[in-house]
Amino acid sequence: MPAEKSQETGREGVFRAKQYLESTTYLRLSWTAYDHEKMCTRQRLDGSRKVYDLRGHFLGQRRHPLFVEAKKYSVVGSQASMYIEYLADIYSVTARACQDEMDDEAEFMWVTWHPFNLTHWSKLTRHDYVRDAVAEHGERLKLPATDDGFDIDDDLCRLVSKRLWLLVLSDRQQDLVLSPEELKVAMMHLKREGA
Structure with a gap:
């Protein structure tokens, strides 16, 4: 796929993920990596930065931040390896936040239009998969080396697993999305913003 078409598909995926997630009335996604x-940036353990799409x-009682990666793929592609890298980055940014005593209990969501790694699908959000x-x-990630690999905090892997979301959308689901006007009316009645 030409780079320009790929970029446009990426932008469309970010917009559609935002529109769908906000129409649930449980989320407000105010920022995109494009604007x-x-x-949309978090710092990793090594000081480098990771930019998320959204x-x-x-909303309501939970009020935790949410960082979203949107992957509008029509085929499997390289999602499996990208997702593994994504998990490692979530671990790193969460570890950095905890280390700096700045943990805001951020949650992370991978939104895709095509499932991947189906043989392991049920395990993709488990702590051992994160590990x-x-x-x-x-x-x-520049983790300290040990005799048998790297120094990995299992409790942190469990924490990351609890804060992890994996969502599959389809173009057809766009038909179920509330319009901006409908969303405003719903939000007035639900009062999630001020809860």
């Missing part, structure tokens, strides 16, 4: 890159927060991803990227 507010700084707000950032917002849950394996971190082990695979330990050198890139």
Whole structure:
């Protein structure tokens, strides 16, 4: 796929993910990497930065920040390896936030239009899968080495697993999305914003 077409598909995926997620009335996604890159950025353990496609927060009692990666793929592609890298990055940014005593209980969501790694699908959000991803990227993350790999915090892998979302959308689901006008009316009645 030409780079320009790929970029447009990526932008469309981010917009559609935002529209769908906000129409659930449980999320407000105020920033995209396209117009507010700084707000969509988190720092890893090694000081490098990771930019997510969307950032917002849950509405109501939960109020946690949410960082979203949107992958509008029509085929499997390289999603399996990209997802493993994504898990390692989530571990790293969460570890950095905890280390700096700045943990805001951020949650992370991978939104795709095509399932991937189906043989492991039921395990993709489990803590042992997160641990394996971190082990695979330990050198890139600059984790301390041990005799049998890298120093990985299992409690942190469990924490990341609890904060992880994996969602599959389809173009057809767009038919179920509330219009901006409908969403405003719903939000007035639900009062999630001020809860």
